[in-house]
Amino acid sequence: MEGVAWKQRSPATCPPIRCIVKLGGAAITNKGELESIDQDSLRSTCAQLRQAMSDPAAKGKVMGMDWSRRFGDPADPVVDAEGFADMPGIGLDSNFIVVHGAGSFGHFQASRSGVHKGGLHSTLVKAGFVATRISVTSLNQEIVRALAREGIPSVGMPPFACGWSTQQRNLASADASQIIQSLHAGFVPVLHGDAVFDELLDCTILSGDVIIRHLAQLLTPKYVVFLTDVHGVYDRPPTDPDAVLLREIEVDDNGGWSVVKPALQDNGKGVEISVASHDTTGGMETKILEAAAIARLGVDVYITKVDTEHSLRALKGAVNTCSDDWLGTVIRSAK
Amino acid sequence: MEGVAWKQRSPATCPPIRCIVKLGGAAITNKGELESIDQDSLRSTCAQLRQAMSDPAAKGKVMGMDWSRRFGDPADPVVDAEGFADMPGIGLDSNFIVVHGAGSFGHFQASRSGVHKGGLHSTLVKAGFVATRISVTSLNQEIVRALAREGIPSVGMPPFACGWSTQQRNLASADASQIIQSLHAGFVPVLHGDAVFDELLDCTILSGDVIIRHLAQLLTPKYVVFLTDVHGVYDRPPTDPDAVLLREIEVDDNGGWSVVKPALQDNGKGVEISVASHDTTGGMETKILEAAAIARLGVDVYITKVDTEHSLRALKGAVNTCSDDWLGTVIRSAK
Numbered sequence: 001m002e003g004v005a006w007k008q009r010s011p012a013t014c015p016p017i018r019c020i021v022k023l024g025g026a027a028i029t030n031k032g033e034l035e036s037i038d039q040d041s042l043r044s045t046c047a048q049l050r051q052a053m054s055d056p057a058a059k060g061k062v063m064g065m066d067w068s069r070r071f072g073d074p075a076d077p078v079v080d081a082e083g084f085a086d087m088p089g090i091g092l093d094s095n096f097i098v099v100h101g102a103g104s105f106g107h108f109q110a111s112r113s114g115v116h117k118g119g120l121h122s123t124l125v126k127a128g129f130v131a132t133r134i135s136v137t138s139l140n141q142e143i144v145r146a147l148a149r150e151g152i153p154s155v156g157m158p159p160f161a162c163g164w165s166t167q168q169r170n171l172a173s174a175d176a177s178q179i180i181q182s183l184h185a186g187f188v189p190v191l192h193g194d195a196v197f198d199e200l201l202d203c204t205i206l207s208g209d210v211i212i213r214h215l216a217q218l219l220t221p222k223y224v225v226f227l228t229d230v231h232g233v234y235d236r237p238p239t240d241p242d243a244v245l246l247r248e249i250e251v252d253d254n255g256g257w258s259v260v261k262p263a264l265q266d267n268g269k270g271v272e273i274s275v276a277s278h279d280t281t282g283g284m285e286t287k288i289l290e291a292a293a294i295a296r297l298g299v300d301v302y303i304t305k306v307d308t309e310h311s312l313r314a315l316k317g318a319v320n321t322c323s324d325d326w327l328g329t330v331i332r333s334a335k
Numbered sequence: 336m337e338g339v340a341w342k343q344r345s346p347a348t349c350p351p352i353r354c355i356v357k358l359g360g361a362a363i364t365n366k367g368e369l370e371s372i373d374q375d376s377l378r379s380t381c382a383q384l385r386q387a388m389s390d391p392a393a394k395g396k397v398m399g400m401d402w403s404r405r406f407g408d409p410a411d412p413v414v415d416a417e418g419f420a421d422m423p424g425i426g427l428d429s430n431f432i433v434v435h436g437a438g439s440f441g442h443f444q445a446s447r448s449g450v451h452k453g454g455l456h457s458t459l460v461k462a463g464f465v466a467t468r469i470s471v472t473s474l475n476q477e478i479v480r481a482l483a484r485e486g487i488p489s490v491g492m493p494p495f496a497c498g499w500s501t502q503q504r505n506l507a508s509a510d511a512s513q514i515i516q517s518l519h520a521g522f523v524p525v526l527h528g529d530a531v532f533d534e535l536l537d538c539t540i541l542s543g544d545v546i547i548r549h550l551a552q553l554l555t556p557k558y559v560v561f562l563t564d565v566h567g568v569y570d571r572p573p574t575d576p577d578a579v580l581l582r583e584i585e586v587d588d589n590g591g592w593s594v595v596k597p598a599l600q601d602n603g604k605g606v607e608i609s610v611a612s613h614d615t616t617g618g619m620e621t622k623i624l625e626a627a628a629i630a631r632l633g634v635d636v637y638i639t640k641v642d643t644e645h646s647l648r649a650l651k652g653a654v655n656t657c658s659d660d661w662l663g664t665v666i667r668s669a670k
Contacts, residue, residue, distance in 0.1 A: 034404060034411055035403060035404045063458075063462065065462040065465040065466050065469075066465075066466060066469055067443070067444045067447070067462075067463075067466035067469070067470070068370060068444075068466070068469050068470045068473060069369060069370045071406045071407070072406070072407060076369055079444075079447055079466075081447050081448065081459060084448075084458050084459035084462050085457070085458070085459045087458040087459075088458075089458060090458050090461065090462075108402070109402045109403075109414075112402070112414055112416050113416065113419075120520050120521065122420070123398075123419050123420070123422040123423075123424060123425050124416060124419035124420045124422075126400075126425065126488055126521060126522075127398065127400040127419050127425075127488070128402075129488070129490075129522075130400040130401075130483050130488045130489060130490065130522070131400050131401060131402035131403070131414075131483070133490060133491070134400075134401055134402070134403050134476070134479060134480055134483060135402070135403045137476060137479075137491060138403060138476060141469070141472060141473060141476060144468075144469060144472075145469055148465050148466070148469060153461055153462070153464075153465045154465060155464075155465065155468060155495065156468070156472060156493070156496065157496045158491070158493075158496055160490065160513075161491065161492045161493055161496035161497055161513070162496055162497070162498065162513075163497065163498075163510065163512060163513035175498070177498060178495075178496070178497075178498035181532060185455050185532065185537070185538075186455065186461060187461075187464075187465070197516060197520065202520070203520075
């Protein structure tokens with residue numbers, strides 16, 4: 001990551017970040033249906049994020065920040081400008097970053113064109129690059145709007161537009177100064193997996209998981225939450241009736257990891273890790289490796305199911321692994 | 336503009352840009368109707384842009400690059416991947432940049448909140464910043480899609496996400512390296528007026544006209560086209576039946592300007608310049624000053640009406656001011 005450091009301002013100027021949240025593609029879109037958002041999950045996630053950001057004592061009215069028309073709805077948006085003007089502040093600890101995957105957005109376009117493999121001299125790849133970006137930025141726009149409707153001051157930041165690029169799929173340039181400035185100003189940056197330029201391949205797909213790891217390394221949040229469509233990491237595909245949820249995984253300095261809870265016979269070695277079935281950028285192995293890389297920084301990683309009491313607790317950072325009533329996987333440093 | 340120079344790569348690495356096109360808000364949206372695109376104008380403009388980029392001899396089929404579903408249309412998009420794979424290239428001189436205004440997008444949200452005046456400590460301004468960005472990026476998304484449907488490899492680049500910022504509304508930081516790299520790779524960057532951070536005011540609105548001037552100074556295109564909803568610059572409001580279209584304006588080194596054609600009694604002094612009635616970021620005075628600043632660089636500026644034979648000729652750079660059959664205003668350097 002040498003190449004990255006010099007291209008961004010010193011992390012010393014960063015405010016302490018509370019949480020980076022990954023909205024997994026499988027959690028917020030309907031699998032198998034092209035470009036279809038799971039509106040219930042998305043709405044619930046935004047409401048939970050608002051709760052996690054709120055002072056528990058505060059019971060203010062939600063003041064929506066999406067003042068645009070809804071497609072197909074002829075009514076003009078209602079804006080309570082006077083209500084906003086009377087508020088002393090938005091009353092949220094909005095020190096969060098949201099990163100989302102693509103799910104049923106982008107995947108179709110990327111796989112039809114092979115944009116992840118690069119080669120912009122190919123007309124098909126060039127067209128696929130354009131088509132993939134249109135699809136993933138459409139999803140980004142909808143997520144920014146859903147957050148804004150919950151009164152969360154969200155700002156979309158497509159990595160391609162931010163000038164982020166890769167070198168053989170590893171981040172090569174990723175200036176985070178605009179993200180940091182947005183956090184300072186009280187906004188919640190919303191990034192996503194995107195088609196980007198690659199120094200060797202011409203172009204590729206930068207996944208949301210790689211973005212999260214980079215931001216975690218740069219900003220050292222208190223915790224990172226991965227929301228997905230199953231309860232966490234299992235020892236085998238979660239559709240298998242014998243699948244066991246791995247509740248706690250420890251990562252050592254060398255990148256090795258072991259399952260602390262539950263006690264397994266074959267302690268972490270050779271278990272077939274599985275998070276979710278719908279993953280388009282590297283699969284489970286990548287996901288667990290990215291999470292382990294974050295945990296090695298001393299940042300707790302919570303992987304849990306979207307739209308549950310468990311996701312709310314994770315977003316609040318209120319996970320107690322000593323009790324059994326939280327369903328999910330904690331990945332943390334062994335230190 | 337001292338502050339800008341050091342933050343971007345040397346313009347010496349830029350390819351020669353053919354044209355920067357401003358799609359005026361009044362040209363592509365319906366005035367008076369909140370967030371309503373003038374679909375006919377937009378479609379025509381994209382088709383004309385494609386014609387301007389095409390070799391006149393080429394009569395290839397248009398291969399669309401928007402592979403996303405249309406809202407409300409249950410049909411999946413049709414992608415001719417084999418057709419693309421067989422193409423030796425896209426066959427377009429795509430060395431264009433598109434910048435669009437806001438029109439009936441963004442203006443409502445900005446004016447309700449006063450986001451152009453700054454002050455992010457105000458909850459209303461903060462909410463307005465979010466709401467304005469949602470509105471203008473929605474329009475950007477639709478314009479990128481309309482271009483892609485015409486087979487133009489367009490990529491959206493919201494200035495806020497690019498990290499562009501102002502100091503008392505003048506550009507303070509405007510790294511164009513991603514724009515330049517996109518042009519090199521054969522893409523057409525699509526920028527727009529956006530809510531941005533301002534070093535003194537906290538935030539403001541960066542207008543599309545200021546963006547165009549900056550890019551013209553940096554990249555020295557062969558010509559710049561402003562598409563609007565009237566035929567060009569008039570000596571008084573174009574709704575006035577006595578209004579005279581100013582066909583040619585010369586700009587001198589000191590920023591002074593004079594009407595060369597038609598010969599007016601009161602040669603340029605005191606004429607009430609009017610381009611379009613629907614302008615939200617500074618009005619006519621700003622527009623003519625921005626155009627004059629571009630012309631002083633030696634770059635011809637064509638201001639003309641969208642969706643006409645005159646706009647097509649302007650986009651092709653085929654304007655001959657010696658003949659009277661081109662309706663529009665040319666602004667050029669007196670040298």
